[in-house]
Amino acid sequence: MLASPTKVTLDEAQQLIALETELLDAWRLDDWIKLYTDDMTYLVPTPGMPDSSPETSLFLINDDRFRMENRVKRLKKRTAHSEYPHSITVHMITNLRVAAHDPDGTRVNGAFQVSRFKDGIMDIFLGRVGYCLVKQGDAVLIRSKRCDLAMDALVPQGRLTIIL
Amino acid sequence: MDQLIENPHGVRIDQASGLFQVSRRAFTDPAFLKLEHEKIFEKCWLYFGHDSELPEPGSFLTRTVAGRDFIFSRDSAGKVHVLYNLCTHRGGRVCREKSGKASVFQCFYHGWVFGSDGGLRLIPQEGAYPEGYRNDRNLGLVPIPRLEDYRGFWFINFDANAMSLFDYLAGAKEYLDDIADQSEIGMMIIPGGQNFQVDANWKLWHENGMDPFHVNTVHQTYFEYSADVLKVGKEKAQASGLATDAFDKKASAEEMMKGRYAALMQTKTKMSLDLGNGHMAYNYPANHGRPFAHWHPSWDPRYKPELDHLLEKLIARFGEQRARRIAQYDHHILIFPNLAIVDNHGIMIRTYFSTKPEEMLVQSWTIAPREESPEIRKLRLYSYMDFLGPAGFGTPDDVEAIEAAQRGYKGAEDYDGWNDISAGLAPKDPTSFMRNGDEGRMRVFWSKWQEYLSN
Numbered sequence: 001m002l003a004s005p006t007k008v009t010l011d012e013a014q015q016l017i018a019l020e021t022e023l024l025d026a027w028r029l030d031d032w033i034k035l036y037t038d039d040m041t042y043l044v045p046t047p048g049m050p051d052s053s054p055e056t057s058l059f060l061i062n063d064d065r066f067r068m069e070n071r072v073k074r075l076k077k078r079t080a081h082s083e084y085p086h087s088i089t090v091h092m093i094t095n096l097r098v099a100a101h102d103p104d105g106t107r108v109n110g111a112f113q114v115s116r117f118k119d120g121i122m123d124i125f126l127g128r129v130g131y132c133l134v135k136q137g138d139a140v141l142i143r144s145k146r147c148d149l150a151m152d153a154l155v156p157q158g159r160l161t162i163i164l
Numbered sequence: 165m166d167q168l169i170e171n172p173h174g175v176r177i178d179q180a181s182g183l184f185q186v187s188r189r190a191f192t193d194p195a196f197l198k199l200e201h202e203k204i205f206e207k208c209w210l211y212f213g214h215d216s217e218l219p220e221p222g223s224f225l226t227r228t229v230a231g232r233d234f235i236f237s238r239d240s241a242g243k244v245h246v247l248y249n250l251c252t253h254r255g256g257r258v259c260r261e262k263s264g265k266a267s268v269f270q271c272f273y274h275g276w277v278f279g280s281d282g283g284l285r286l287i288p289q290e291g292a293y294p295e296g297y298r299n300d301r302n303l304g305l306v307p308i309p310r311l312e313d314y315r316g317f318w319f320i321n322f323d324a325n326a327m328s329l330f331d332y333l334a335g336a337k338e339y340l341d342d343i344a345d346q347s348e349i350g351m352m353i354i355p356g357g358q359n360f361q362v363d364a365n366w367k368l369w370h371e372n373g374m375d376p377f378h379v380n381t382v383h384q385t386y387f388e389y390s391a392d393v394l395k396v397g398k399e400k401a402q403a404s405g406l407a408t409d410a411f412d413k414k415a416s417a418e419e420m421m422k423g424r425y426a427a428l429m430q431t432k433t434k435m436s437l438d439l440g441n442g443h444m445a446y447n448y449p450a451n452h453g454r455p456f457a458h459w460h461p462s463w464d465p466r467y468k469p470e471l472d473h474l475l476e477k478l479i480a481r482f483g484e485q486r487a488r489r490i491a492q493y494d495h496h497i498l499i500f501p502n503l504a505i506v507d508n509h510g511i512m513i514r515t516y517f518s519t520k521p522e523e524m525l526v527q528s529w530t531i532a533p534r535e536e537s538p539e540i541r542k543l544r545l546y547s548y549m550d551f552l553g554p555a556g557f558g559t560p561d562d563v564e565a566i567e568a569a570q571r572g573y574k575g576a577e578d579y580d581g582w583n584d585i586s587a588g589l590a591p592k593d594p595t596s597f598m599r600n601g602d603e604g605r606m607r608v609f610w611s612k613w614q615e616y617l618s619n
Contacts, residue, residue: 044555045356046355046356046357046358047358048262049355049356052355052356054545054546055538055541055542055545056355056538056541056542056545057354057355057356057545058354058355058357058529058530058545058548058553059356059549060358060549060553060554060555061549061555062545062546066396067549067550070389070392070393070557073389073392074385074388074389074557077388079384080385081382081561081564081565082560082561082563082564119571121363152262153358153359153360154358154359154361154554155359155360155361155525156361156363156523157360157361158360158361158362158363158554158563158567159360159555159559159560159563159564160554160555161555161560
């Protein structure tokens with residue numbers, strides 16, 4: 001079967017998402033943000049709010065492109081104290097499957113585990129991830145990413161200053 | 165230093181030589197924590213929750229406050245209760261859900277059933293007890309000794325003989341009014357309460373909320389972000405024909421501090437910096453948009469008509485001066501011992517409690533006018549994270565700073581370490597307060613802390 005010009009395949013999704021994790025772990029944030037569309041969103045709901053919307057519930061992160069670019073800009077400064085020096089992270093994303101193709105793009109669901117090591121303390125962030133991926137020309141890009149943490153409090157993590 | 169007043173409770177003051185210091189043991193020594201639990205947390209009014217969290221008869225939620233597990237419930241008659249969440253029979257956890265609606269709570273251990281008012285309704289083996297046992301023995305869920313509210317903010321007190329909440333809140337009430345009066349029909353907690361652990365003593369977080377000197381250094385990246393937002397916003401506003409001259413001041417820490425201290429100076433001359441009972445609050449002109457009710461070029465022009473209208477309505481209710489204070493100023497309110505309300509990019513209500521000296525559980529919520537339009541609500545929730553929350557551009561750096569301090573206190577007993585909060589106690593240049601502020605607000609807290617521990 002020929003590859004669809006608009007639908008993203010599981011293989012394409014896996015390649016893109018693996019690249020994303022590699023760029024995040026290397027703190028190559030300027031390259032990382034290039035994987036996202038201009039109308040991107042990056043959402044992390046308050047833990048324990050799986051079906052929530054950022055329009056009616058408080059979130060941990062509700063970034064559009066503008067704020068995401070500023071998050072990147074901030075994280076590159078030595079005055080972003082909570083991430084200076086940068087923590088050591090490993091992003092693992094697994095159980096990926098194509099859940100749907102809809103007008104916004106291809107929905108890919110999975111699970112994530114991200115470790116953050118800083119100042120002798122290892123924190124783990126675990127949860128479910130939902131991507132919306134699109135094709136723009138030859139490129140496959142991320143239009144949205146939502147990470148639902150599988151916990152109901154940031155205990156003991158305390159803060160979320162890395163990008164999941 | 166012969167005037168030095170040293171006491172066993174961790175604060176030393178020498179007014180004449182301008183010295184005010186706090187022992188680092190106050191943050192690390194379990195003996196201090198035990199004293200605090202007994203002499204502060206079991207004596208003071210503690211914020212528990214907001215009236216809107218129990219929207220109708222039968223609404224309940226479970227919450228840990230001051231290290232105890234409680235049920236917060238509204239009974240069928242609409243009365244609010246705070247009940248220890250354990251069965252009077254053999255101590256089982258009666259309610260294991262986070263929130264919901266129920267007419268009764270049944271303990272899953274042996275099946276005893278309690279009403280939403282805490283009363284014992286049913287013992288499965290009632291025949292095994294004497295006649296009237298269920299009603300005579302006071303076997304209902306144990307209520308908190310005192311429960312009172314001020315304008316929808318519910319507080320508990322473990323001391324049955326405590327003064328009323330109204331008296332306890334003292335001068336802080338008018339600042340709480342400036343929050344409560346942002347709605348004509350009542351404020352509501354928005355879904356998404358955020359609990360998180362910070363590896364530092366609870367007092368460091370409270371102190372941070374009063375500390376003027378950390379703002380420039382800890383939050384530099386926030387101010388840089390703010391300046392970028394303003395620059396982009398102004399271009400957009402001007403392109404749509406809106407004048408932005410009125411907002412044309414540098415969105416810098418320096419500018420913000422100027423506003424803050426000018427405002428503080430006024431309150432200080434009125435002697436209301438110390439609001440009584442260890443509470444303190446301060447207002448300063450906002451240099452960003454406020455969801456109630458202040459449009460600013462950092463926000464899209466399409467929000468302006470609605471926000472302007474909200475401000476007009478507020479002026480009609482309260483007059484120009486108070487309306488502008490509510491809408492155009494940021495508000496920080498610190499209620500002794502462990503409640504902070506920050507009203508800037510949104511409203512954050514936060515409490516903190518330590519069960520070990522070197523860590524705390526932080527509970528935080530956001531609150532908004534019930535009648536707010538979906539558009540402004542969405543803007544509010546977006547804006548909140550510009551600074552606030554565990555992933556915002558401000559809060560995490562505060563966390564980093566106080567955790568680093570806590571880590572540093574390890575071994576402070578080796579060299580008898582003290583934190584210095586003397587700035588402004590005896591200034592050689594009295595006008596330096598206007599330029600730099602001082603640490604007087606923190607001394608309001610520490611003086612009361614010392615007083616409670618000494619009693």
